Amino acid sequence: xxxxxxxxxxxxxxxxxxxxxxxxxxxxxxxxxxxxxxxxxxxxxxxxxxxxxxxxxxxxxxxxxxxxxxxxxxxxxxxxxxxxxxxxxxxxxxxxxxxxxxxxxxxxxxxxxxxxxxxxxxxxxxxxxxxxxxxxxxxxxxxxxxxxxxxxxxxxxxxxxxxxxxxxxxxxxxxxxxxxxxxxxxxxxxxxxxxxxxxxxxxxxxxxxxxxxxxxxxxxxxxxxxxxxxxxxxxxxxxxxxxxxxxxxxxxxxxxxxxxxxxxxxxxxxxxx
Amino acid sequence: xxxxxxxxxxxxxxxxxxxxxxxxxxxxxxxxxxxxxxxxxxxxxxxxxxxxxxxxxxxxxxxxxxxxxxxxxxxxxxxxxxxxxxxxxxxxxxxxxxxxxxxxxxxxxxxxxxxxxxxxxxxxxxxxxxxxxxxxxxxxxxxxxxxxxxxxxxxxxxxxxxxxxxxxxxxxxxxxxxxxxxxxxxxxxxxxxxxxxxxxxxxxxxxxxxxxxxxxxxxxxxxxxxxxxxxxxxxxxxxxxxxxxxxxxxxxxxxxxxxxxxxxxxxxxxxxxxxxxxxxxxxxxxxxxxxxxxxxxxxxxxx
Numbered sequence: 001x002x003x004x005x006x007x008x009x010x011x012x013x014x015x016x017x018x019x020x021x022x023x024x025x026x027x028x029x030x031x032x033x034x035x036x037x038x039x040x041x042x043x044x045x046x047x048x049x050x051x052x053x054x055x056x057x058x059x060x061x062x063x064x065x066x067x068x069x070x071x072x073x074x075x076x077x078x079x080x081x082x083x084x085x086x087x088x089x090x091x092x093x094x095x096x097x098x099x100x101x102x103x104x105x106x107x108x109x110x111x112x113x114x115x116x117x118x119x120x121x122x123x124x125x126x127x128x129x130x131x132x133x134x135x136x137x138x139x140x141x142x143x144x145x146x147x148x149x150x151x152x153x154x155x156x157x158x159x160x161x162x163x164x165x166x167x168x169x170x171x172x173x174x175x176x177x178x179x180x181x182x183x184x185x186x187x188x189x190x191x192x193x194x195x196x197x198x199x200x201x202x203x204x205x206x207x208x209x210x211x212x213x214x215x216x217x218x219x220x221x222x223x224x225x226x227x228x229x230x231x232x233x234x235x236x237x238x239x240x241x242x243x244x245x246x247x248x249x250x251x252x253x254x255x256x257x258x259x260x261x262x263x264x265x266x267x268x269x270x271x272x273x
Numbered sequence: 274x275x276x277x278x279x280x281x282x283x284x285x286x287x288x289x290x291x292x293x294x295x296x297x298x299x300x301x302x303x304x305x306x307x308x309x310x311x312x313x314x315x316x317x318x319x320x321x322x323x324x325x326x327x328x329x330x331x332x333x334x335x336x337x338x339x340x341x342x343x344x345x346x347x348x349x350x351x352x353x354x355x356x357x358x359x360x361x362x363x364x365x366x367x368x369x370x371x372x373x374x375x376x377x378x379x380x381x382x383x384x385x386x387x388x389x390x391x392x393x394x395x396x397x398x399x400x401x402x403x404x405x406x407x408x409x410x411x412x413x414x415x416x417x418x419x420x421x422x423x424x425x426x427x428x429x430x431x432x433x434x435x436x437x438x439x440x441x442x443x444x445x446x447x448x449x450x451x452x453x454x455x456x457x458x459x460x461x462x463x464x465x466x467x468x469x470x471x472x473x474x475x476x477x478x479x480x481x482x483x484x485x486x487x488x489x490x491x492x493x494x495x496x497x498x499x500x501x502x503x504x505x506x507x508x509x510x511x512x513x514x515x516x517x518x519x520x521x522x523x524x525x526x527x528x529x530x531x532x533x534x535x536x537x538x539x540x541x542x543x544x545x546x547x548x549x550x551x552x553x554x555x556x557x558x559x560x561x562x563x564x565x566x567x568x569x570x571x572x573x574x575x576x
């Protein structure tokens with residue numbers, strides 16, 4: 001077992017013993033149940049209702065998953081450094097890259113487990129009310145949430161490497177979450193529309209934020225007609241078509257996972273423990 | 274085993290380590306001495322590869338910067354403050370350390386036993402006392418039988434019996450052929466545990482050579498306060514003549530004797546043999562700053 005695997009396994013163990021994983025699954029399941037009950041009261045049919053619940057879930061994921069992933073990532077290195085345990089870890093025959101990757105993948109797998117449990121709990125609670133008809137979409141949304149989490153943990157780990165204290169790292173992570181999840185639509189996309197309302201400008205704005213990329217991917221998977229996305233949809237439809245648009249947005253998500261992680265490794269290797 | 278060549282470390286415009294060079298042979302013990310801020314911990318962290326530095330450090334021929342993993346495989350490191358994961362139990366921490374060092378996890382159990390912590394194996398590391406924590410850290414540092422043991426202020430916070438235990442451990446490791454590098458404030462221990470001493474003053478080496486010189490050059494001076502019952506003048510001449518004390522002063526009922534650390538017992542013995550009753554006494558160990566100044570002056574006088 002190499003150093004990276006040992007550290008990864010410890011991260012997983014910490015996640016299970018820390019119980020946040022179960023708390024996330026429980027809260028997610030209950031929110032999904034609430035959404036489902038609201039839909040049932042709205043009087044839609046079962047099939048429509050499940051899809052509506054699923055669409056509601058993705059919006060829920062776009063809020064909760066980035067926060068969870070950013071905060072966990074931000075604590076990864078800054079927390080160890082603050083406790084003094086980072087020096088103890090690096091005094092062993094492991095490289096700085098192994099330590100960082102071990103912590104990163106440990107956190108990513110933990111968040112994936114939390115998402116799987118959350119979606120699983122939601123399906124168990126919702127299916128007696130609204131029978132499961134769109135399982136494919138449901139699984140795709142779970143996968144999109146996992147992809148978003150992967151990118152967000154990466155950004156969180158970069159924040160962690162750059163911060164000289166856990167509290168500071170957490171504060172920056174929450175600020176980034178506010179920026180990407182709550183203010184981006186108003187800020188970047190609003191600015192893009194003000195500068196030029198062309199589909200190309202909007203696409204650049206969407207690619208600048210992994211949360212927006214996942215939001216558009218989710219819409220693409222639910223709605224084959226891209227016109228629903230307005231100028232952006234028309235641009236995507238004309239330039240790329242649905243399949244290539246999905247590949248572009250998916251590739252963007254991969255880039256958002258890889259680039260901050262690579263930068264974090266580069267910086268971490270040049271830092272004192 | 275360990276070669277340190279012209280190692281320096283700066284933070285911005287502040288130089289905390291400057292031009293440190295020495296070699297540590299297999300099976301020998303080197304004590305790094307200096308007051309707070311002298312650069313001891315910076316030097317040790319550079320050797321372990323925890324901080325970037327200028328100059329070259331090799332362990333068993335492996336550079337700690339270019340070949341960090343192989344170099345660290347040869348080190349057992351005990352830092353000044355605990356770096357063990359506080360959320361793990363003693364047994365889990367030992368297994369984690371064994372896995373990181375790539376040794377059989379069976380050795381983890383033996384390490385817990387050797388630290389005398391088998392009864393506390395299920396306790397969290399955070400719940401251990403300082404002494405227990407250090408015993409565990411030492412046992413885990415020795416898990417992979419490293420040829421180089423690096424101890425940063427290992428005697429800090431230890432009581433007398435724990436300090437004696439530490440001395441014994443260092444002697445055992447030396448006998449096994451392990452090289453030991455330790456930083457310490459306890460200058461009077463150094464001639465007894467170390468072959469060589471490196472004295473740092475504001476990051477600069479002021480002495481590197483046999484540790485025994487610290488005793489002969491009286492770097493390790495102690496101050497004894499003895500309360501005598503009215504026989505102070507007699508004691509004053511006795512102590513001055515018999516023990517080679519540097520200064521003997523009278524202050525009321527108290528006799529203040531500054532002498533080499535290893536002559537303290539001789540002072541007391543001389544007085545008791547001469548029938549001078551000692552009503553009370555107090556010992557002040559050699560301040561490390563004083564010792565550094567003495568050694569620096571001795572070195573300058575030689576030039």
